[in-house]
Amino acid sequence: MKAVGARLPRYDGVAHVTGRTEFVDDVRVPNMLWAKALRSPVHHAGITKLDTKKAAAMKGVHAVVTWEDVPRLVYGHLEALGIPGDEPLLAKDEVRYKGQPIALVAAEDEETAQLAAEAIEIDFDERPALFDIRKAADPDAPQIHHWGNWYPHFEAEMDVRQIRKGDIERAFDQADTIVSGVYRPAAIEQAPLETQISLVVPEPNGRLTIYSCTQALYFSMGVVAAHLEWPLNRLKFVGGTVGGGFGGKVDTAAETVSALAALKAGRPVKWRWTREEEFLCSSTRAPWHMEIADAVTKDGWILGRKMLTLHDSGAYARFSPYGVTKHSFHHTGAYTIPNLHFDGYVVFTNRVPTTAMRGFGVTSVSFATETHVSRTAEVLGMDPFELRLKNANRIGDTSPNGIAYTDPSTVPTIHSIAEAIGHELPGDYRAMTRDARGGDLLPEHLVAQVGEVDH
Amino acid sequence: MNLTVNGVEHELESHALRPLLHVLREELGITSPKAGCQQGGCGTCTVLVDGEPRRSCLLPLAAVDGAAITTVEGLGTPEQLGPVQAAFHDKYGSQCGFCTPGMLLATHALIERSPKAGRDEIEEALAGHVCRCTGYVKILEAVEAAVGSAS
Numbered sequence: 001m002k003a004v005g006a007r008l009p010r011y012d013g014v015a016h017v018t019g020r021t022e023f024v025d026d027v028r029v030p031n032m033l034w035a036k037a038l039r040s041p042v043h044h045a046g047i048t049k050l051d052t053k054k055a056a057a058m059k060g061v062h063a064v065v066t067w068e069d070v071p072r073l074v075y076g077h078l079e080a081l082g083i084p085g086d087e088p089l090l091a092k093d094e095v096r097y098k099g100q101p102i103a104l105v106a107a108e109d110e111e112t113a114q115l116a117a118e119a120i121e122i123d124f125d126e127r128p129a130l131f132d133i134r135k136a137a138d139p140d141a142p143q144i145h146h147w148g149n150w151y152p153h154f155e156a157e158m159d160v161r162q163i164r165k166g167d168i169e170r171a172f173d174q175a176d177t178i179v180s181g182v183y184r185p186a187a188i189e190q191a192p193l194e195t196q197i198s199l200v201v202p203e204p205n206g207r208l209t210i211y212s213c214t215q216a217l218y219f220s221m222g223v224v225a226a227h228l229e230w231p232l233n234r235l236k237f238v239g240g241t242v243g244g245g246f247g248g249k250v251d252t253a254a255e256t257v258s259a260l261a262a263l264k265a266g267r268p269v270k271w272r273w274t275r276e277e278e279f280l281c282s283s284t285r286a287p288w289h290m291e292i293a294d295a296v297t298k299d300g301w302i303l304g305r306k307m308l309t310l311h312d313s314g315a316y317a318r319f320s321p322y323g324v325t326k327h328s329f330h331h332t333g334a335y336t337i338p339n340l341h342f343d344g345y346v347v348f349t350n351r352v353p354t355t356a357m358r359g360f361g362v363t364s365v366s367f368a369t370e371t372h373v374s375r376t377a378e379v380l381g382m383d384p385f386e387l388r389l390k391n392a393n394r395i396g397d398t399s400p401n402g403i404a405y406t407d408p409s410t411v412p413t414i415h416s417i418a419e420a421i422g423h424e425l426p427g428d429y430r431a432m433t434r435d436a437r438g439g440d441l442l443p444e445h446l447v448a449q450v451g452e453v454d455h
Numbered sequence: 456m457n458l459t460v461n462g463v464e465h466e467l468e469s470h471a472l473r474p475l476l477h478v479l480r481e482e483l484g485i486t487s488p489k490a491g492c493q494q495g496g497c498g499t500c501t502v503l504v505d506g507e508p509r510r511s512c513l514l515p516l517a518a519v520d521g522a523a524i525t526t527v528e529g530l531g532t533p534e535q536l537g538p539v540q541a542a543f544h545d546k547y548g549s550q551c552g553f554c555t556p557g558m559l560l561a562t563h564a565l566i567e568r569s570p571k572a573g574r575d576e577i578e579e580a581l582a583g584h585v586c587r588c589t590g591y592v593k594i595l596e597a598v599e600a601a602v603g604s605a606s
Contacts, residue, residue: 009544010544010547010549012552013544013547013549014533014536014544015533015552016543016544016549016552016555017527017536017540017541017543017544017549017555017559018527018528018530018531018532018533018536018540019486019487019526019527019528019556020487020533021552022486023489023553025480025486025489025490026480026486028484028486190587191587192551192553192587193489193491193497193499193551193553193554193585193586193587194489194491194551194553195491242551243489243551243552243553244551244553244587244588246587272490274493275491275492275493275494275496275497
């Protein structure tokens, strides 16, 4: 335990301050080509013509890669978890978001690659686009995904992530007040200073060496291997130095297509996204729409919660069903609400696919829950600290998905905040601990729940 | 054209309009200036041109013909860190490290110009240097420490 509480020098600190840290873009190999993408200029369209002949014939161009070059075109990032694939690596007969990659050109320099990408002949048959998740179920909403406008493959082929706990009708019957609210956090671009980048080097022994900025190296290796239909032992990934990720580098963005271009050209290929591509075409944190109705008593017990979540997945599923599942498990946050009715939908739109960012799926509902608890305190005319302590997660309470808490931190955290800002708490609230509920702080509606828990 | 980079003279035959950033990175193999946005907006490509912090992504080579360029490699070595490097290292002024070279050079130029710079001057000198990891608190502490050790 020499490190706990001690200020240790960063292992990479000296390299950082002397400019010696080697990011992917700093790796130099001989004979390297640069890549540029042709991306969809429209939000939603059928592709009626795709002709790369002129681009491929340009001086200095060594490879043009399209969907035809991908051994396995569609692979889902989370197929191993039972979430089927829906997204082609390169667009085939349609595009579903502006910025979707259609082709990659590898050439002697970036300028030539860019000119060649622009020389690819392509025609679109534009279709109406959907951007508002609240309108996805309207009868006249554009149909934008072959699965329908929302994800239909949760367990037992349900189209919704559901949680049902306790007796929600009884909770709402017993309530003195219903506190309702709608929370809509917007999309956020992770915006790392290092844009998406990869460098792929074909080796004489038939393997590929892939320099990657991924946050999830072995995961990305699996994604590349799946699209290439190669065994893992033909791929050597070099990673671990990430110029900022914040979740945006969990998706395997550049490696696979660069690998196909390097194989086709027989030369190393580096694909470095521009800042504009990073903002417009890389995945973002999702926008969410959350509707909460809490059944509360006038003395501050939250008896039940009804919640509807719409998660904007963008054009494809990627990790979103997993994000909504996490969201559902955490939808009461730091508080224990014994009766729950939760419905969460993964809704498709013609936006860039959304992904992880700092607490995938959880930060949205934490924002909603904390704001909602404060609003409930206002409605009841109660101290928001006391309301939080009263409903805090305690040892033995169960989460929305039925896991008994063994180490909940709500009570000590609220105490620390109150102390830090000099907020006076009444004696019985100050004396509260995170231990299992009992005595006068055990309300009737929680007795049954505590009784069920196997310690 | 001629450039002196970290005290070493180079003769170059590159295109006159090639950005200094690409000349340094692709031709001279000096990779500490980064291509963060290539629009002059993020500060990661900053180098010192005759002592002044400049965005190398927007500087055509012809505009710096004959100049003395300093990159972070010129501020010290791993064995012997310069004072600004030591302050950033000691005060945890970098996280992923991508913006760090630019931050260091802006700080170095500030101290050369104003050895007793206060908080306002520091913030002005670092304006336009974007860091997405630290939230800037550690960076400002590092700069203040560097200013303190210089004065």
